[in-house]
Each structure stands twice: as structure tokens, then as C-alpha cells.
Amino acid sequence: MKRASVTLHEVAAAAGVSIATVSRALNGKDRVSSRTAEHVAEVAERLGYRVNLIGRGLRAGTGATIGVVVPVISNPFYGELIHRLEDHLQRRGFDLVIADSHGDVERESDRLRMLVERRVEGVFVVPSDAELSFDAVADTARRVPLVQLDRHVLDLPADFIGVDNDEGIELAVAHVVSRGAERVVLVSGNDVTSVGRERRAAFEATVRTRSLPQEVNVFGEYLLEFGESAVRTLLARGPLPDAIVAGDDLVAAGVIAALKRAGTRVPEDVQVTGFDGTMLADVCEPRLTTVVQPFDDLAREATEALVRRMDDPDSPYVLRRLAPSLRVAESTSPAP
Amino acid sequence: MKRASVTLHEVAAAAGVSIATVSRALNGKDRVSSRTAEHVAEVAERLGYRVNLIGRGLRAGTGATIGVVVPVISNPFYGELIHRLEDHLQRRGFDLVIADSHGDVERESDRLRMLVERRVEGVFVVPSDAELSFDAVADTARRVPLVQLDRHVLDLPADFIGVDNDEGIELAVAHVVSRGAERVVLVSGNDVTSVGRERRAAFEATVRTRSLPQEVNVFGEYLLEFGESAVRTLLARGPLPDAIVAGDDLVAAGVIAALKRAGTRVPEDVQVTGFDGTMLADVCEPRLTTVVQPFDDLAREATEALVRRMDDPDSPYVLRRLAPSLRVAESTSPAP
DNA sequence: CTGTTAGCGCCTTCAA
């Protein structure tokens, strides 16, 4: 089984023309007679020629590739986001290289470096740490158009597209309160990520504004297990609150599971809301009332922002927060 | 903001040596005095030099990249699989380019072509159609080491790593039967994929072997919605079976949701099992008894198979089916 | 309309 690929030279030789002519013919340039073009195409086909994008990329100074670094590919939220990103990039002729940082700053730095060395035309990154990701992300942004997605690094001058966490939390709290909740607790991600910080701050702010009782919230990681352990923490503290606002759908799912195992009814005893609007929300029982992220808009805006920066490296930084919406389901009480 | 990257030439000029020396120094070759090496490293650092993998790749005839084509990135099953693949490849120094075929044969063909043109060193593919994917996958396999994952194309001479679907279905059926089920129905993917075919065949075989009553099974797509519609179909037909074996966790989740909405109790009235062992199984209520795929083993074996084929294009084709396990949870009856 | 030539950035002989 031979594996060495056919090159322009070989096609040229077989077709009895120069490699330049082959290149022109195959790329649909007009300075070629249609007879020649046809002949070349035929020979190329017969030989199974495929353009070598490495060669072309070296020549052109770039391949049409975009990179994206996410904390955990297996998280449905990022799966959905990547899905949409791939779609929008595809449409513009870009391929997507994906890298998993495992939520680890070192690894994130490694992956970003790899993308730079690969000379990708742009990078999307969901920074794993609001502070510690600074150096790697900043350095990368200096070298290649970069857009932060979903999360951002503090005080980093760079584009960012994400959901409006304030509005999301506000939607959730307003909803459970309208359904009769007084004591509302937040079970969410810690301050490691910008998302965790913002949702926490938004929650605390709205609790104050509404003069709701100050509860001791629970913070941890965006994992199913954290949702479960958080409920144990709450149970150990005393009577459960009227509602639990979870930091994301995964945590909410854990919360619901643990509540039911403890014999607590959802939403009769405790209402629960999620955040993200992933398919997990529809699988939960009862179905999860959740703050839905506009995945497709996020992906589109992020792509546009990246393209803008590629076109003009000096354009002002974009910092867009898209409005989420609330999808009401069974995990919160029926309207009074 | 300047974006043109620093090259070996510039480092060489700044360091007052030749580019060959810079190359050697930066790649840790021994034919360089440590004094020079140190100096070069320092200058490179100061200039912010980053190797250009495109250039290196052209020279070397390859970049260290592997491509993977999956039907839907947003499906948690593929998310998990990709997560593991990335891990194993990372460890061997490969980067992973990921492409989404959207379950569409045309698009799949496009993406495979892109990977070939990119001169990736190997390709993993989850073929979207057991028959129609033949041409594109066969052509790709002719050009680059390729391993089929999870699904395979019929009669295609190529490596394949997947789960043992016979054993998986057998585990599920044996389990629900041991918990008292007599009438067992399969709600699974249609014959478009090899997985759908195999699970169906396995199910029909075990029903015969066990002399269980022949039921009319329901086939569709691996989607939450299909699970729901399948239940409607079953309800319209008459009395529900004792157990529903779902083709994957997503379908099972839909089945459970629809059953409960119809006032049917799970597992008291109908037992339900899933397939894959994704996080969805843990989010379902009741928790889903499911056939767990050995994700990490699959990824490792697939990586090994690919490396083997890269080393020896003529080595015999590997066709590995890894044993799944059953994770028993609440969606099937307690042991009698 | 077609061929020749010159690199893109890198690494690796081959000389010195």
C-alpha cells in the first residue's frame, strides 16, 4: 500500500504541462484554456491528486484554521457551543481545531501555544481561570486574533462574547420569587471563573435589592457531584430554602437528584432553577426551569468578532453580553 | 499592532549566527556549544519567536495532527469519546482536529477530504451511514491511516473499534427479564447505522433464544424526541410492554419522560434501560439502568490501532469489540 | 495561454 501523496509535479508530468498550469487549472484561474483545464482535471482525478494544504498554507502564510480552547469538551454546554461555532466557521470556509484544557491553566497555556505555532488565523478561548489565565491568553492575543467566549480574564484588553449573567440570574430569582419563594439560595461555581463571580455578584445584588433574607450560598465546581454535595451541606445546616438557584444545568441536576433522594419534593418543597439551557434540562425530572443561553447567537457574534479582529487588529475591543431567556418548566411552582 | 511572526531568520540575524544554528539550538540538538545555545534561546525568547509548524510540517512532510469526524459533537456520547481521544493523542504528541458531519454523508465526505488535504497523520471516523459512507471512507482510508470508531461501514476493509453491541443488548435484556419482564420492546436507532443494525439484530436474536413474545419494535433516530414519540406509538398500539430497552441514553431519557407524562410508573409499570453510560443516565429520574461503554478503553484501543496502522500500513485489519458493562440503577425493578 | 522562477519557514545534509 503506497501512501506518498501525488504532488503537482507528478500531475504536471503526467499531463505534459508545467506545474504552474496545473495549479492554475485546478484552482479555476482563468488564464488557462478550457481544453488544458479539462485535461489537467482529468489527469489529476486519475492520479487521485489532492492539494496539500500545508504547502499552500506555507505559501499563503496561513491555513484557513481557527482554534478553540475549552475547559471540558464533554460538558454538554461546550458541546453545544462548539457545534454552533463549527457551523458558522464552516460557512466562512474555516476549519476548527479544538483543544481541551481540562480546566487546567498549564494545559491551557500549552494548547494556546500549539495553536499559535500552528499559525491558526484566530483563536476562541474559554479561559479556565479568571486571573491565572491572564499571561497565556494575553500573550496569545498579542500574536493572533483572539476572542474570549463565555468566560473572560479579568482586566484583559481583548474581545469577549458571553451571556448576560446579571440578567440571567435576575430572571431566575424573579421567577422563583414570583412563584412564592422567600428564602432563595445560590448553588454555583466558585470565583475561579468570571462566570462564577458574575453569577454570584448578580445573585447577591438582587437579593439585596429585593430585600430577601440573606442566605449562606454554596460554591464549588460546575459538576453534577457538586450539586449533590451542596444539598447535603444545606441539609446539614437546617431547614431547606424555598428555592435553589443553580449555577448551571449540571449542578441543578445534581441538586434535584439529591433533593429527591432526601425525600424532598421539587418544586412543592423546594423550587430549583438551572442555567445554560442544555439538553440536560429536558432530561431532568421534573423538567428544569432554566436560563437559556442563545447558543447560536453567541457563536455567530463570536465568529463576527473574530473576523472583525482579523480584518482590523486595531479595531476597538468588543465586549458583548447577549440576553438569555427563561424557559419555565416543572422544577418551579406553577403560577399562583 | 504588528502581527507578522518572528522567523528563524530574524532570530539568527539578531543573535549573529546562521539560521541552521538557531534551528539546532532551539531543537536541543547537540551539535551546538552550550554558550551559543543559551544565547540563541535568550534572543528567541526576547523576540517572542514561535516555531512555525506549517514550515516544519512542510519540511517533515507532516504535522503531528489527527483528525476525527463525528456525526454530532453536541451528543454527550461523542463529547465523552472525543474527550478521551484527545487525552490519549495528547499523550503521544498529536493534536486533534475535529469535524462535525451533522450525520450527513455529503458533509462527511467534505470533512474527510479536508483532513486528507491537511495531510493529517491519521483519521478517526464515526461513519454516518453504514452503506452510503462507503465511498468517502474507503477513499480516505486509501490515503491515510484510518480507524472507524463506534460505527462502521459495511464490508469496508478498515480498522474498527467499538463496543460489543450483542453483549450490551444481551446484558440489558437479561437484566430486565431477571427482574420479571416478559414483554420486552426495543426502541432504538434505525438501520442507517451499523450500531442500529447490530443492536436490533442482537435484540431479535436474544428474544428468540429466550422464547420471549415477539413484539413490534420501534425504530427511529437517536434523539430525545424519538424516545418520546416512540412511547406515543406504543401507547396507541395497546397495553405497554413490561420493559423498554432503549437504543441509547438519549432515547431512554425521552422514553422515561413520555412514560411519566402518560402516568406510567417507571420501573413499577414499565422498566427502562439505556445504552452508552453518559451523564444523561445519572440525570434521569429514576436514574437509568444503562449499558456502559468503556470510553477510555475505546479511545486507547482506537489510538493504538491508528498508531499501528501508521507504523505499518499493511498490518492486518483490527476489528475490536470491547465488552460493555451494565450499570444498574432505579429505572429497572429491584431484584426479586 | 503557458512556462520559469522565486520564495513562504523549516530542517538536514554536506562542507568548512
Add this chain to the structure above:
DNA sequence: TTGAAGGCGCTAACAG
């Protein structure tokens, strides 16, 4: 130990 030179595959500029 270091430098000079060639060439990976491709395309664009320049001749013819």
C-alpha cells in the same frame, strides 16, 4: 561547532 544550500508543495509574478 558552525554555515551554506537545497528542497518539502504550492502559488504569484514575470516572461514569453
